[in-house]
Structures are given as structure tokens and as C-alpha cells.
Amino acid sequence: MKEKLKILFLCTGNSCRSQMAEAWTRKLKGDIIEVYSAGVETHGLNPNAVKVMAEAGVDISTHRSKRIAEFKDTELDVVITVCGHAHETCPYFPPPPKVIHVGFDDPPKMAQEIADQGGNGEQQLDCYRKIRDEIKAFVEKMPENINKRTK
Numbered sequence: 001m002k003e004k005l006k007i008l009f010l011c012t013g014n015s016c017r018s019q020m021a022e023a024w025t026r027k028l029k030g031d032i033i034e035v036y037s038a039g040v041e042t043h044g045l046n047p048n049a050v051k052v053m054a055e056a057g058v059d060i061s062t063h064r065s066k067r068i069a070e071f072k073d074t075e076l077d078v079v080i081t082v083c084g085h086a087h088e089t090c091p092y093f094p095p096p097p098k099v100i101h102v103g104f105d106d107p108p109k110m111a112q113e114i115a116d117q118g119g120n121g122e123q124q125l126d127c128y129r130k131i132r133d134e135i136k137a138f139v140e141k142m143p144e145n146i147n148k149r150t151k
Helices: 017-029 047-055 084-088 107-116 121-140
Strands: 005-011 033-039 078-081 098-101
Touching: 005 017, 017 033, 017 047, 017 121, 047 107, 047 121, 107 121
Parallel strands: 005 033, 005 078, 078 098
Antiparallel strands: none
């Protein structure tokens, strides 16, 4: 039996995008991919991410925000950075896995911009829904779409 591909999604705080990516990968590709997520730092789990994932039938309420240091001894095949800051500060992993960047907009930042313009809570949640759906679309094409990318 072929060993599962080991992938880590890396974001700044492991609170939203990387958590969504981990959950979608586990749900949609868990038979072929062993998935993790972490942050360069930890910001706690974003409650709006939990809410919009639940709307899609994926429960991440028991997830926790993890630092990249927790995976220093994990042999990874691929590290996928999902935000610019994580990509710029991505640490070295021995043996070196393939590192690719797949940037997704930051839902909390987008939601704050909507709020600043007088948008309501539902409009703010739409920011999270948009990114949730973009991440799902990316995960649905894995691993083929990551094999085509390089750092």
C-alpha cells in the first residue's frame, strides 16, 4: 500500500485559512493525504471560520491553533503557505519538503474592511464563505495541482 502524502498548511496564526485547508483536506482527501496545519505564531481558532465551516458540514470546533515548532520532527512531503507572511518566513524543514505558495485573501481583514464601510455581520461572514469555498476548490484538485507548482 502506498504511503499517504504528508502535507502541512502554514499560515501566520493558524486561526482561519490553514485550519480550513486542513479540515477540507482531511474530509475530501483523507484517504491519500495526511494533513496538518500550523502557524508561524498562534492566534487561536477564529470563531467565524468555525461557523462557516459548520455551514458546509465540516466541524473544526475542536481544532486548536498550533505553532510550526510542533512539526519540527515530522517528515513532510509538502508545505503549502496560504498567506504571504508565512511564505516569507517559512522555516527550514529537514529533509527539505517541497514548499509552495497558494495565497488566499485574509477573511478577518476582509471582514474588517466591510465592517468599516458599515457592512453587517452577514456581509462580513460572506468574506469567510468566499475563502472557504476557494480553499475547498483548491483541495478538490490535490495532489495534482501541487505537483505542478514549485517554490
